[in-house]
Amino acid sequence: MGRITTTHLSWSVKGQRLLDGIDMEAHDGKVTGLLGPNGSGKSTLLRLLAGLRRPDTGTVRYDDTTLQGLGRRVLARRLAVVEQDVTAHHHVTVRQVVELGRTPFRGRFDALTEHDRRTVDAALERTDLTDRQHRSWHTLSGGEKQRAQLARALAQEPREILLDEPTNHLDIRHQLELLDLLTSLDVTCVVALHDLNLAARYCDHLVLLQRGQVVAAGAPDSVLTPDLIKSVYGVEVLVDREPATGTLRITYLATATRTTAVQAMQLDPG
Numbered sequence: 283m284g285r286i287t288t289t290h291l292s293w294s295v296k297g298q299r300l301l302d303g304i305d306m307e308a309h310d311g312k313v314t315g316l317l318g319p320n321g322s323g324k325s326t327l328l329r330l331l332a333g334l335r336r337p338d339t340g341t342v343r344y345d346d347t348t349l350q351g352l353g354r355r356v357l358a359r360r361l362a363v364v365e366q367d368v369t370a371h372h373h374v375t376v377r378q379v380v381e382l383g384r385t386p387f388r389g390r391f392d393a394l395t396e397h398d399r400r401t402v403d404a405a406l407e408r409t410d411l412t413d414r415q416h417r418s419w420h421t422l423s424g425g426e427k428q429r430a431q432l433a434r435a436l437a438q439e440p441r442e443i444l445l446d447e448p449t450n451h452l453d454i455r456h457q458l459e460l461l462d463l464l465t466s467l468d469v470t471c472v473v474a475l476h477d478l479n480l481a482a483r484y485c486d487h488l489v490l491l492q493r494g495q496v497v498a499a500g501a502p503d504s505v506l507t508p509d510l511i512k513s514v515y516g517v518e519v520l521v522d523r524e525p526a527t528g529t530l531r532i533t534y535l536a537t538a539t540r541t542t543a544v545q546a547m548q549l550d551p552g
C-alpha cells in the first residue's frame with residue numbers, strides 16, 4: 283500500500299478551470315472519500331490521480347515518486363481504477379473481465395499461471411460472483427457489472443485503488459459488502475461517494491470538493507458538519523451519532539431554498 287498526495291493540482295478545459303489548486307492526501311492503507319455535489323470535480327480528480335489526464339499545474343505523488351517518475355508500466359501494476367459504468371465487449375465472460383486484472387503482470391502471449399488463476403478465483407469469491415463467472419458480460423445487471431469491475435481491480439493485487447461511485451448500482455446489502463470489503467483490504471483507497479452516511483461510516487478521511495476546490499478535508503466528524511453540508515450542498519441537516527454503533531448520522535431536513543421559503547412564509551403568513 284502507498285500514500286497518494288497531490289500538490290497544487292489544477293486542470294482546465296477550454297479555458298474553464300475544473301480543478302483549482304488541489305492539495306490532498308490519501309493515507310497508506312486507509313479509505314479516503316471524495317465528496318462534493320454533481321460537477322464539483324470528483325471524477326476529474328480521480329482521472330488526474332490515475333494519470334489519465336495531465337495536470338496544467340501541480341503534481342501527483344505515489345509515496346515519494348511523481349506519476350511521471352513511476353512510469354506507465356509500474357503504475358499499471360500497483361494502481362487499480364474502477365470507473366463508473368465501464369463497458370466491456372459483449373461476448374466476454376465475467377471471468378475473462380476479471381482476468382484482465384492480471385494483464386499488467388503477463389507477457390502478451392503468456393498463459394495464466396496458477397497464481398493468476400487463484401487470484402482471479404479469490405477476487406470472484408470476495409465479490410460474490412463465483413456462480414456467475416461463466417456468464418456473458420452483457421447478461422449481468424448493473425450492480426453485478428460494478429462488482430465484476432471491483433473483482434478485476436482486486437485480481438490486480440493493487441497497492442492503491444481509485445473508485446468512482448462504486449455503489450451507485452448496488453442494492454443496500456452489496457453497498458455495505460463492497461465498503462466492508464474496501465475497509466478490510468490492505469490497500470490505499472480513494473473513493474468518490476454521494477451517500478454522506480456511507481462516507482461517514484466507512485471512510486477514515488474525507489475530502490470535500492466544491493467547484494473544483496477542496497473546501498474541507500479531515501476526519502468525517504470534522505468535514506460532515508451541518509454548516510459545511512448546508513454551504514456546499516444547500517441542504518439543512520441534523521448530524522448526530524447513531525446510538526447503537528456511535529457512527530456519525532446525517533438526517534436530511536430540507537433543502538436550504540425550501541427552508542428559506544418556509545421561514546419566509548412563517549414570517550409573513552399573509
Ligand SMILES: Nc1ncnc2c1ncn2[C@@H]1O[C@H](COP(=O)(O)OP(=O)(O)OP(=O)(O)O)[C@@H](O)[C@H]1O
Pocket residue numbers: 295300318319320321322323324325326327
Ligand atoms: N472533458 C471535459 N470537457 C468539458 N467539461 C468537462 C470535461 N470533463 C469534466 N467536465 C466538467 O467538469 C465538471 C466536473 O466534472 P466531474 O465529472 O469531475 O464532476 P463530479 O464531481 O464527478 O460529478 P458527478 O457527481 O455528477 O459525477 C463538470 O461541470 C463537467 O461537466
